[in-house]
Amino acid sequence: MFGDLYGYIDMAEKVFAILGTLIYLIFALVVVKQVGTMSKNVKDKFNGILILFSYIHLAMAVFLVFLAWTIL
Amino acid sequence: MARSKDLDTVAPDDLVISEEKTEEKIVEKKIEKTPPKKNSVSGKKEEEDVSNIGDKIYEILGHTKHPLSSILVKPDVFSFEERADKETIYMVARPHWFTNVSWVLTTLLLVVAPGLLKFVPVITEIPVKFQFLGILAWYLVSFAFAFEKFLSWYFDVFIITDERVIDIDFNNLLDKKFSEAKISMIQDITSRVSGVSQTMFNYGTVFIQTAAEVPEITLEKIANPEKIIKLLQVLREEEERETLEGRVK
Numbered sequence: 001m002f003g004d005l006y007g008y009i010d011m012a013e014k015v016f017a018i019l020g021t022l023i024y025l026i027f028a029l030v031v032v033k034q035v036g037t038m039s040k041n042v043k044d045k046f047n048g049i050l051i052l053f054s055y056i057h058l059a060m061a062v063f064l065v066f067l068a069w070t071i072l
Numbered sequence: 073m074a075r076s077k078d079l080d081t082v083a084p085d086d087l088v089i090s091e092e093k094t095e096e097k098i099v100e101k102k103i104e105k106t107p108p109k110k111n112s113v114s115g116k117k118e119e120e121d122v123s124n125i126g127d128k129i130y131e132i133l134g135h136t137k138h139p140l141s142s143i144l145v146k147p148d149v150f151s152f153e154e155r156a157d158k159e160t161i162y163m164v165a166r167p168h169w170f171t172n173v174s175w176v177l178t179t180l181l182l183v184v185a186p187g188l189l190k191f192v193p194v195i196t197e198i199p200v201k202f203q204f205l206g207i208l209a210w211y212l213v214s215f216a217f218a219f220e221k222f223l224s225w226y227f228d229v230f231i232i233t234d235e236r237v238i239d240i241d242f243n244n245l246l247d248k249k250f251s252e253a254k255i256s257m258i259q260d261i262t263s264r265v266s267g268v269s270q271t272m273f274n275y276g277t278v279f280i281q282t283a284a285e286v287p288e289i290t291l292e293k294i295a296n297p298e299k300i301i302k303l304l305q306v307l308r309e310e311e312e313r314e315t316l317e318g319r320v321k
Contacts, residue, residue: 017205024212031216034245038227041250042240045139046226053219060212067208068260071201 010072017068021061028054048059129162131301133296140297142168142275152231152238154252162302163232167225167293168275175221182214210266220245230291232303237280239289248297251289252291256311261304263297280304 035054039047104301126146133145144150144164186207189195227242235259241249253254258280265276270293278291278300295299 005144013202021209024209030245031219034248035223038223038242038248040285041153042227042229043149043153044226045149050223050226057212057216057219060215063232064205064209067205071205 001060014068014072017072018065020066021068025061025065028058046057125162128306129303132306133163136309142166154238154250155233156235160234161231162234163300165230165291165294165300168226168273168295170223170269170273170275171293172225175218179214179218179221182217183211186210204210204300223314228279230294232300232307234307237289237304239291253280253284253286253289255304255307256315257282257284258304258308259283261301263301265297
């Protein structure tokens with residue numbers, strides 16, 4: 001009985017973790033989109049670096065979803 | 073005075089134009105067609121005016137020392153989407169650097185925080201895979217926090233060109249605002265420096281009231297507000313002079 005309960009708790013934790021990381025992934029996509037839009041509006045020296053950072057952030061968010069899916 | 077012979081086609085009082093005279097007229101016309109020296113003189117005058125304004129701007133604001141300065145004077149690299157072909161950027165201002173101190177300190181605390189978790193006894197009971205994922209997520213959120221704050225500062229720009237003032241606000245990732253007003257439309261400029269940090273580091277809010285569609289442009293936490301007011305005054309005077317001389321672009 002308790003085995004089943006722990007199984008359900010584990011499953012719930014995994015679902016919550018995946019949902020959380022997916023929401024974060026959406027946020028990372030918004031960041032990429034906004035940095036791209038603002039870089040078109042305002043062109044300055046560091047725009048390229050900022051775009052790069054936004055994509056690295058997106059890649060890390062994808063990696064986080066992957067980790068939540070696999071290791072939990 | 074010679075009269076026209078063909079009275080059917082020409083009115084009686086019309087002058088008969090001899091061939092010699094037509095040639096003279098052509099020569100006169102040719103002379104007229106060549107660009108008059110007046111234009112080149114006024115062009116030189118415009119160039120002189122532009123260089124004078126440039127000197128005045130440097131006199132008021134000084135030279136930019138760093139690309140991430142709060143004030144960029146006549147930047148070479150900087151541009152914006154709505155810029156006209158021959159529009160010259162005189163100044164770009166971002167909020168004062170001191171406004172970044174609070175989020176930099178917060179970010180440092182966020183980075184250090186996971187190291188302090190080992191002093192919390194409950195943490196050891198959490199499975200390692202959860203700990204690992206949690207710490208990774210924590211650092212990612214910390215990075216996102218710092219990145220968003222930097223973007224809010226970096227893309228929050230106030231631009232003064234030879235024709236207009238433009239305010240681009242980037243409050244957060246989901247809130248941005250663009251407002252502009254022609255320099256000739258500026259009616260009143262006031263500034264406010266309040267509080268300890270603003271008084272110490274000389275930054276504050278500049279209110280630009282305009283006769284344009286946007287009644288007021290507010291520049292928050294801007295460095296050296298008095299210099300910006302002075303620059304806008306110089307540009308307004310120049311704009312008025314241009315209008316009087318009929319040199320409006």
